[in-house]
Amino acid sequence: MARKNGQDGQGPSVSSEEALEFHAMGRPGKLEIVPTKPMATQRDLSLAYSPGVAVPVKAIAEDPSRAFDYTTRGNMVAVISNGTAILGLGNLGALASKPVMEGKSVLFKRFADVDSIDLEVATEDADEFINCVKFLGPSFGGINLEDIKAPECFIIEQRLRELMDIPVFHDDQHGTAIIAAAGLINALAITGRDMKTTKLVCNGAGAAGIACIELVKSMGFSPENVILCDTKGVVYQGRTEGMNQWKSAHAVKTEARSLADALDGADVFFGLSAKGALTTAMVQSMAKNPIIFAMANPDPEITPEEVAEIRTDAIMATGRSDYPNQVNNVLGFPYIFRGALDVRATTINDAMKVAAAQALAELARKDVPDDVAAAYQGNRPKFGPNYIIPVPFDPRLISAIPIAVAKAAMETGVARKPILDLDRYAQELSARRDPIASTLQRIYDRVRRQPKRIVFAEGEEEQVMRAAVAYVNQKLGTAILLGRDDIIKENARHAGIELDKPGLEIINARLSRKNGIYADFLYERLQRKGYLFRDSQRLINNDRNHFAACMVALGDADGIVTGVTRNYSTALDDVRRVIDAKPGHRVIGVSIVLARGRTVLVADTAVHDMPNAEQIADIAEEAANFARRMGYEPRVAMLAYSTFGHPQGERSERVQEAVRILDRRRVDFEYDGEMAADVALNPRVMAQYPFCRLTGPANVLVMPAFHSASISTKMLQELGGSTVIGPLLVGLNKPVQIVGLNAKDSDIVNMAAIAAYSAGT
Ligand SMILES: NC(=O)C1=CN([C@@H]2O[C@H](COP(=O)(O)OP(=O)(O)OC[C@H]3O[C@@H](n4cnc5c(N)ncnc54)[C@H](OP(=O)(O)O)[C@@H]3O)[C@@H](O)[C@H]2O)C=CC1
Ligand SMILES: CC(=O)C(=O)O
Ligand SMILES: [Mg+2]
DSSP states (O other), X not given: OOOOSSGGGOOOOOOXXXXXXXXXXXXXXXXXXXXXXXXXXXXXXXHHSTTTTHHHHHHHHHOGGGHHHHSSGGGEEEEEEOSSSBTTTXXXXXXXXXXXXXHHHHHHHHHHOOEEEEEEOOOOOHHHHHHHHGGGGGXXXXXXXXXXXXXXXXXXXXXXXXXXXXXXXXXXXXXXXXXXXXXXXXXXXXXXXXXGGOOEEEEOOSHHHHHHHHHHHHHTOOGGGEEEEETTEEXXXXXXXXXXXXXXXXXXXXXXOSHHHHHTXXXXXXXXXXXXXXXXXXXXXXXXXXXXXXOOSSSOSSOHHXXXXXXXXXXXXXXXXXXXXXXXXXXXXXXXXHHXXXXXXXXXXXXXXXXXXXXXXXXXXXOOOHHHHHHTTTOOOOSBTTBSSOXXXXXXXXXXXXXXXXXXXXXXXXXXXXXXXXXXXXXXXXXXXXXXHHHHHHHHHHHHHSOEEEEESOTTSHHHHHHHHHHHXXXXXXEEEESOHHHHHHHHXXXXXXXXXXXXEEEOGGGOTTXXXXXXXXXHXXXXXXXXXXXXXXXXXXXXXXXXXXXXXXXXXXXXXXXXXXXXXXXXXXXXXXXXXXXXXXXXXXXXXXXXXXXXXEEOSSSOSSOOHHHHHHHHHHHHHHHHHXXXXXXXXXXXXXXXXXXXXXXXXXXXXXXXXXXXXTOSSEEEEEEOHHHXXXXXXXXXXXXXXXXXXXXXXXXXXXXXXXXXXXXXXXXXXXXXXXXXXXXXXXXXXXXXXXXXXHXXXXXXXXXXXXXXX
């Protein structure tokens, strides 16, 4: 059961060469600093530096809270270490800890959009360390202490918490304890155990070990049922060797002296010590359904393979990403700081920690969306022994944990800036993680105010059912699944999807009372295009796209989403037999490209193969209108391989002609061309053409032909790290959206929401 992730048990484990190559490639290390304000002109310089910078200086001197408005402080966390307990590798010094600290900083950014910088402090002396860090408060919104060994870490953290008015959080203590507690809550539930009577042995009495047992005791474990061990064996009452006050606080009265003694009959093992500390004989001696969290990094106390050889009834977790159940503080620290920063918390207190653990435990019990299934190479995890905790790539973490932490901070009075609208905060949180979310947020908000009936034409498909459920759950309106009732229900049961909820309807086209009306309607449209009445009847009874399109055309639904079982152009042809272009409009495809915080619309990415000049001008108009509907003031670049006549060529002439047509039409948006993509997007390159009529970088790119549109958007997606939504169909008389064949449930919901949005008021 304890199998590495991935196909055939092959996990993403890496070789030493790969690890070094990864860190050395390009710019050495894992971080760079990128300005957030333009620094292109003399004016920019005057604003960012002298004289302009004096103004925020004075404002902050008058009111220190303004630093959150004018500087990076409110979103900036320092990851600070002296390298005395680097993972489980031991004391290798401050410099050697830098790759781990850079890594933690990157994870802050990647998972929770927290800016972070690593600081390595070259001293093992607690007082010197405290003295160094205590002066750094003005620079940061929080301090994440990392890989500092016990017992100095306890003194350092406690003292800095007293001295500083921002959160100081030793991640190896509390981050680890929170995640381990979340996993434990679920493992106990799966094995039917009660905290009060469960026996836990923790190997490792350092930063992580002590914090973990403190948290489990505060959650309900009996102190006499929790035994702590270290390199000298059991921490028992009366022991003198290798002790300190933090270990003494957890010393128990027991005859057990070794880890093996302590584990005999124990229910739970927590490993926060070192590679190989747990033997198979010890595992053998544990109680039925033992819970084994071997959390030492990079190599656990025992491997899942070793456990699987001798016991099949264990729940097994490690700190690594290449086995199921990764119990690692990466699931916590980015999100805990996110919540703390967002309410400008003065500290991270126990209530905030418990709230994070509970939110994490609850998340593992919920149905898993496609994005998470993708993180498991397509094996959709189900709550159980091999899935007790979400994976770090779970996109739900960013909304679930910070909100729980922020709420707890407000309830316990440590929030300097309480959040009044938590629903909006949840939306802002998902926008931080995923730029699509912010672009789509407006759409979702409006649809929620005016919910719509959307037909999900391929209702028997699993991802479509999940999308329909999500559509209803997000209060976007009614979701209609089109398909055979019995098959839909059977597929849903098999996939563990609950369809029985208000707002979710199933319609079987073949049995619908509307068939006759739809067939008549379709025959009206197709009788002069070579179709017999029987052909229309067949299309309505057998083809869900035609049926769905008729529902929308005749007002029985507001919009359609389809596409997972047919290629794009087939689905479009089906729909076009029923639904025309809006009068005076041209049907085109627009893709939304989100790259590095910038949103650009690209057209036509779906319909016109080799548009002529007139058609290119139409595409520009449709795309500009669409941009306005999405809330952007369009600046349209008519793209070509050439810029303003150089070099000349047949395709460029067509684009030049399209610009002249727009001139004659006197359209009411900014446009210019023909121009190359760098001219359109880069203000410095555009500045070489001072006559260019665009007032800034283009946000709508009209491509000269379908191939360039399709190739460039797909390359941006695959190589450029951009997110591409679409193509979205624009210009049809009724809202229809066609997803790609590989669409995930989240893509389908987004398209359904866009269709609902287009349905308007
Ligand atoms: N999965 C996760 O998220 C995390 C995992 N960890 C892992 O936990 C481990 C400890 O880290 P941390 O608490 O920060 O380090 P510390 O240096 O603070 O503590 C280490 C503790 O482990 C004990 N120890 C070391 N080797 C053994 C052994 N073979 N048998 C029994 N006890 C042993 C030490 O005993 P003694 O007191 O006698 O010296 C000490 O109590 C590391 O492997 C680290 O990677 C830590 C944080 C997060
Ligand atoms: C994960 C982590 O912080 C550690 O192993 O030290
Ligand atoms: Mg650590």
